[in-house]
Amino acid sequence: MRMKKYILKRLLWIVPLIFLVQTLLFLLLTVIPGDIAVLIATPNAPPETIEALREELGLERPLIVQYIDYVTSVFRGDLGKSFIFRLPVSEILVGRLINSLELVTVGMMIAVVAGIPLGVIAAIKRDSLYDRFICTGVLFGISVPLFFIELMTILIFGLYLGWFPVSQRGGPIWTVEGLRHIILPALCLASICLAMIVRLTRSSMLDVLSEDYILTARSKGLKERVVIVTHALKNALIPVVTVIGLQYGFLFGNTVVTEVIFDWPGIGRLTYESIIMRDFPLIRGAVLCIALVFIVINLLVDLIYLRLDPRIEYD
Amino acid sequence: MDEKPLLEVKNLSVNFYIRHGVVNAVTDASFKIRKNEILGLVGESGCGKSVTALSILRLLLEPPAKIMGGRILYKGEDLLEKTEKEIREIRGKEISMIFQNPLSSLNPVLTIGFQVSEPIILHQNLKNDEEVKRRTVEILRQMGIPEAEKRLKEYPHAFSGGMRQRTMIAMALSCNPSLLIADEPTTSLDVTIQLQILKLMRNLRRDVGSSILLITHDFGVAAQLCDTIAVMYAGETVEYGSAVDVLKDPKHPYTKCLLRSIPRIDVDIERLEPIKGSVPNAMNLPDGCRFHPRCPYMIEDTCEKIKPEARQLTEGRLVRCHLYGR
Amino acid sequence: MDLIEMRDVKKHFPIYSGILPKVVGHIKAVDGISLSIEQNEVLGLIGESGCGKTTLGKVALRLLDPSEGSIFFEGIDIAKKKHDDLLSFKKKTQIIFQDAHSSLDPRSSIGLSVEEPLRTHKMFQDRAKRKERVVELLEEVGLESEHYDRYPHEFSGGQKQRICIARALALDPKFVVADEPVSSLDVSVRAQILNLLKDLQAKYHLSILYISHDISGVKYISNRVAIMYLGKIVELADQNEIFKNPCHPYTKVLLSSVPVPDPETREEVKLLKGEVPSPIDPPKACRFHPRCDCCTPECKEREPELRRIKKGHFVRCLSFKDLG
Amino acid sequence: MKKRRETTIQLLACSVAVLIVVSGCIGQEEEKTTEPTITAAPEGPVSGGAYIEAMADDVQFLDPTRTSTRASIYVTRTIYDSLVVYGDDMSIQPSLAESWTVSDDGLQYVFNLRKDAKFHCGEPFTSEAVKYTIDKIMDPDEHSPIAYLYQEIENVEIPDDYTVVINMKAPNALLLENIAHYNFGLIVCPKCSEQYGEDFGVTAACGTGPFKFESRVPGSKLTVVRNEEYTWGPSCRSNTGPPYLDSITWRIIPEEATRLIELEAGNIDLARDISPESLAELVEAKGVNPLLYKPLNNWWYCFRIKDGSERSPLTADINVRKAVDYAIDKEGIIKSFMPGAILADSWLHPSVWGYDAKIKDYVRSYDPEKAKEVLEEAGWTDTNGDGTRDKDGRELILKCMTLPTTTWQNICTKTQYDLSQVGIGMDIEVYDSASFFSLATKGNWDIYLMNYRFSNADILYYQFHSSQAPAPNRIPWEDEETDRILAITRSSTDSQERLDSYFWVQKMAVENCLTANLFYEKGIYGVSDNLHIPSVHDSEELDSYIGIWKEPSTSHTIVLSACLAGICFILGANLMGCSVLDLLSRFK
């Protein structure tokens, strides 16, 4: 079937992409001053100890050898051991990846469930008071810095009202404890992409409502509500679905600040800490994870897009 | 001959309020269609013929558009007074409409079967899905779409221009309306396919018995299909009469000049006589007779100042021009 | 001597698909056309949408590279030439598009747009002389000199088409391709542009390839008319000859299906069966045979060529003998 | 018929949500009931209770022979024991080694071990384990980061199961202190270490300590549980038997504000690494109070004397160094950023052996005018009138390096302002810790802020002995006289002689103004009221948690937030259900 060939074509592209991402990352890592050996040894340790530690971590090998081992090991599926924790990188990453995915998914769900209806209503009641109110709200939504929202949420919900805990993860979201812990960070993440989704749904809905086939639908005598839901909504949601996918990828990469502030054990924070600690295998593993998730999401978005819009062929 | 007309539009006027100012799209449109008759509403683009058609079914979006005055009598009742719910009853059941561009008039993401069956489900409350499907296939086959049964599941983009227009007509006629409004149905089609559609519409009157309001800018199409013709210019109906009278013996200067300025296939024309100037802008229409700046027969200081009334020359023959007496 | 002669010109657009993009088929837009246009002659090209008439126009001007065949312009074959040595050819040829709005750069004033050909071919040294020439051209097509600095969006459809014509005449070319110049204009304005084209053609002895699906417009303006169907010319004759007695079955149906604005002449006209076949794999032998009602079994095997049945009248149909 | 199907699915979504919430609440209830119900405030220590503590940096791993980061030390001290420990008065007290004798030439140490100690895996504690641990640290292939402490050890002999003899190449009076200090002396279980090899300390850890390793989630949590058979606690501690606490959990919370909030919310019992800025907050907050302790932590600015690889330092000129020392307002820093800290007069903390109060009269105090005079004399005048002094063309703008933590940046900004008052410019460059130390070793700077925790005077050896260049002697100070005196501090057995030589070195450092010592920091913990910590003494802070005990905690108001969470969940599920349904039904 054409779809399978299309998916294969996209997946084939992942191999060179991983290779390129690896190389770029390796270049960056060699340029960064300082190394982990200095951190592990106490500041008072003499240079010989640091040399010995570098020896053990394999940092003394010539750059080319390190690079080749570094790149080929990914394709062998062995991401190596973290310098600090001495645990295999894959073990650490799996848990953290799931936490981040969980946080971003809940955030995204809140944004979508709230965003799409708001956008549709704003489009239907165009230029009414409601529409103007939504538009200004959206403008503020995309202008406010994320860390400000987070600090304020911690201050208000965490401290003064004390409704929800502000740190750590309380377990999977189907337990009440897990839910209590995820609500605040998810709400903050939702706030930035909620504005984007509302604005996009509104503009794509306005486009669709000005199309000819909406006029045809009305000329058949259908109720306005039916025209909106059956005819307009489906067409309007196609571009929205694409952007939600892209937004998810974008958000997934940028949860560092949220995870640091809410002490959420996600992969964003792991990357940030491992860069600070110069833990090369962990950095490489985390960035690869994020890049892979990004690619898979883009592929999913395209497939959903093709599935929804019958006009486009898989070429 | 003069029992009550099926639809009569009297002095309709419609304005559009947009950011840059007020557009008076239709200032004084009046014509009537008798049962089982085809009326051609002919005029250049921007003369308000589409707006008139849309205002009959009240499909104009209220915020920018506003119907200033006039009456639209359908079977004696004025459509402008009807409530939203009543108008919805009429749309698709009594009066239905087809549009110019078949490419964008069908919803690209819904199947053909679903879109055609929508009015049937709504207006003919048949018992079960099976009956609706049978009726849909029947109407599609009637409109000349081959293997209609198989095509229900397909999407509009798989159809050619002609097939899509046939689907539109099937959709419009699925509830046997007594009036079909066709807004430039064949403009975007090739000549040969245009002929097929015209032939199909001519047979409608015989098979379904519905009268048709055809809106077009092509005199040839109007001549081949319509019984009576109304010519519109800058938002007004300037001439009304039977097809033969209007085309053979046009009275209004605009109709005369227009007929002389179009190339003909059946007559060898040495030199076309174009009408000077261009279509007036609906934001600031010239006062007096709208056509006076471009009219070769303009009478000094009457045509510019006084707005001509629509006078009745003979039975069923109207013209809006000072040349024909006070 | 013919100004431009096309011998067996073909243009096939490849279709790619599969993981490593490989060609799976061709859209045979122009499939073997031999046509010649003399100096000071208007050749009308009629055909339904999708028959390849626009592609032929663009190939003639080398906007598209022909897949096969040769094009002789003033005796020189320009089919295979590269861009730089085409400059002299491009100086003598011009094109007018259908949608005047999108063929004028919205961001530059019309003076600049009309001046572009002069600037490219370095006709005049200083700007003043060039501007003077542009103003002269604008007046030629019925616009005023103070329109020089205006932008395209401030003009009506008819005026924009006049600007395009002025731009086409800037280098006083010998050969102009007009691709549906009037079909996007209002009826009353259409006549003005047709007359303008006719006068300019007479004044500068241009030869025009007038491409359109509006048959009455072609009849009015052209000396000779060619009918195109699915990438091939099926009939070619003088203008009054072809309208008086069309021979090819397709031409007959095509000309008779044009609605005449005379309510009395409403005789029944034969309808064409079926739909236009897809140009990717056109029917074998005579391409019109699936829709032709006087189709013989022979029509299904043998491919007819364009035969001369009378002086200056060519038909591609087996039921007509070649009168030599 | 379509309508009905929709509503049923929505109802289903709601009921599932309600079910989950209820089960969650019930789950909540059970946890609470296991607490002992007696609520009267008990006087004596009560055993039981899960003790949770929050730290900023993460634990590396738990093999004391291969790690030395501060966070790992807190945990390894609870899992392993060392031969000797520091008493409250910083004297060496017996722990696993009951008694020990030192030969008069200081070349041989003989330890007699306890007989009742056992490893977590059941192996009895013998001298063989001590030999195995020390050999493992000294073995070059192991690349142990603390090998340099045991350089002078020749070899370790074990005549019988419970005596250990350590022979030294050269006398080093600090061996006992190194063993007692932090985690250097912790003994690992040889059997488990061999068995797990590389993974020892990563996935499993086995020692003789009061707590046993239980579980760990890297980057977020680490838990140890009570070792029931533990009876061999060091005699100097208040509790030598099994610890009172059931378990200890370390939670990694990098964000200080979040640590404070968790403390006040009662989710954790103790918050480490609290910066002085939050002291005021801790005092006001109810249910918690700050616990101040003296962590033997000295803050100082180190000057650069010799040329670095790309830059010749301005501080090579001693007058500049003196002027900087005069110009720094040490009291101002203490008052606003380091409440509770005591002004440093020289290198050693007053309670460290080797400190001598006589050093006070050599120390320079805050005197901006004197600083200006020193600079004027040295020829540093403001010729081009841009507010900073310059001399033969070179502007006096010091390049200062610091870490990104808020306290470090605050101190540097304050110093920058102080120096600008006397006409000395300062550019602050912030580096994260990895690059900070390696750039410091390269030497392309004039001044950098440093704080280091040490429990014995040997720090002077590392800072000023020429053999220690380029690191940790980053000044670098290379002078034979100093080297000779420093050798005496280590080799001589006569303590008075060592005291005099320590004093000489400190006097030399102050006279040459090699560093500008600021203050001795007062460590701050946030501690919840129902936690009782017997003693926090300088070197080991919470002395392996044996003595700590916890009152039974009262339940906090979590019922309210549980319901709120439940409501949101039901609402969300419902909304989700109908919108997904909406989309699905449209796409058929």
Added chain:
Amino acid sequence: MQKREILDFFTKNRSMSVGISILLIYLIAAIFAPLLSPHDPYEQNLDVRLSGPSREYPFGTDQFGRCVFSRILYGARISITIGIAAVLFGLIIGSGLGIIAGYRGGLTDLVLMRLMDVLMSIPALILALAVVAALGRSIPNMILAIGINALPLFARLSRSSVLSIRTMEYIEASEAIGTNSFNIIRYHVFKNCFSPLLIFSTLHTASAILMAAALSFLGLGVPPPTAEWGLMTAEARVYLRQAPYLVIFPSMVILVLVLGFNLIGDRLRDMLDPKLRF
């Protein structure tokens, strides 16, 4: 002619003028910071440390007793320069690559776009993290880090607008006249893809400023004691409970500036290119 039309559009259009007035206020604040600020932003006064907003200190004082209001004025300079410089960096290099890829097509297009994919697949903040960690913390490095993130976005946008312009007939008309591809780019392509780029740059300046603040927040921004909004918020994090205004005022100032840019960007889009959606 076209200028006059744009001018009267401004006056009629309220939110555009709001956006522009916000930007003007910030520019004035940035340029005349020394005159407007009541105190020297770097002058420390420990006695009035952490005092709330008062007549003498409109926005209160920070942990060093420095006047927050004057620091915000000085901070305007840095934040605006970082935002605009990063976007210019992305605009010039990014759209340059995009136009070449769009117009040339074929292999160069494939290679360039795949490189952009690589940059896109590494999340923005992580890339900035690595760049700042590698080159050290300074304003030019921050500009470089944020600029690199903007690169792929500009490249994609300019490539897609060039592709859409190429299909327009006036390009085909120029080719028919015989103008070579370099002149076509110079005269037609560049002018027409200017408006989508202008719109995107205003909107992206907004997100560049937010990114700069986020970088400082993570301790990777400008070194102390520079007065930069992101750094001020980061430093004030510890005093969240004692002095919340230390976090609120800088963040509010960032919010209003970003709002200004968004307002202008939205109106520009409606005015210049209503069809442009992203």
